[in-house]
Amino acid sequence: EVQLVESGGGLVQPGGSLRVSCAASGFIFSDRYMDWVRQAPGKGLEWVGRIRNKANTYITEYAASVTGRFTISRDDSKNSLYLQMNSLKTEDTAVYYCAGDKGGGYFDYWGQGTLVTVSS
Amino acid sequence: DIQMTQSPSSLSASAGDRVTITCRASQNIDRYLNWYQQKPGKAPKLLIYASSSLQSGVPSRFSGSGSGTDFTLTISSLQPEDFATYYCQQSHKIPLTFGGGTKVEIK
Numbered sequence: 493e494v495q496l497v498e499s500g501g502g503l504v505q506p507g508g509s510l511r512v513s514c515a516a517s518g519f520i521f522s523d524r525y526m527d528w529v530r531q532a533p534g535k536g537l538e539w540v541g542r543i544r545n546k547a548n549t550y551i552t553e554y555a556a557s558v559t560g561r562f563t564i565s566r567d568d569s570k571n572s573l574y575l576q577m578n579s580l581k582t583e584d585t586a587v588y589y590c591a592g593d594k595g596g597g598y599f600d601y602w603g604q605g606t607l608v609t610v611s612s
Numbered sequence: 613d614i615q616m617t618q619s620p621s622s623l624s625a626s627a628g629d630r631v632t633i634t635c636r637a638s639q640n641i642d643r644y645l646n647w648y649q650q651k652p653g654k655a656p657k658l659l660i661y662a663s664s665s666l667q668s669g670v671p672s673r674f675s676g677s678g679s680g681t682d683f684t685l686t687i688s689s690l691q692p693e694d695f696a697t698y699y700c701q702q703s704h705k706i707p708l709t710f711g712g713g714t715k716v717e718i719k
Contacts (some may be wrong), residue, residue: 527708529656536699536710536711536712536713537648537650537656537699537701537710537713538710539701539707539708539709539710542708553706553707554707555707556613556707589655589656594661596644596661596662596703597644597646597703597704597708598646598658598661598662598701598703599646599648599656599658600658600661600667602655602656602657603655604654604655605655
């Protein structure tokens with residue numbers, strides 16, 4: 493059974509940092525591109541960024557709204573994906589989902605999400 | 613960035629109805645269009661990829677069509693479990709972008 497389990501969400505002050513993680517199982521994690529998608533409370537879906545697989549040299553790509561502040565990384569030996577978030581803003585408040593990219597830029601695997609709240 | 617516009621933003625329908633949701637891209641995206649279903653408090657679920665390919669395990673009452681800039685998601689006979697919000701998403705260019713969603717409610 494495919495599982496993606498996010499962790500590490502919580503309350504952080506504006507300007508602070510947080511790292512969320514995603515533990516994968518049930519599929520060959522190292523073969524996949526992996527993405528982060530977020531959803532602000534009561535709003536739609538927003539793509540945050542992606543990390544390609546080793547065959548594609550782990551290239552990372554980001555949405556303009558997070559470029560320079562967020563960093564995506566992965567550890568294939570641990571089947572884990574990470575999102576390091578720095579200089580957080582109140583508008584970064586959202587549920588953050590990790591998602592498995594089938595290779596065509598669409599997401600067939602999703603985690604349950606972790607809530608990040610940026611507030612003073 | 614490619615803007616994705618869905619219509620309507622919400623609709624009311626009855627079980628058994630045929631429902632059509634449209635999605636328009638701000639530029640040509642060939643067939644790089646995907647559809648998701650999301651229920652409250654849950655993660656999205658992939659329904660259709662590459663405009664018309666049905667994801668494994670998704671009921672055949674769901675279908676997708678279109679190319680270029682105009683796309684549709686059709687539910688041939690709405691079932692009680694289909695009441696949810698539906699999102700389109702383009703995968704033609706980075707940044708990947710989603711439509712604003714269509715909420716399908718019970719009439």
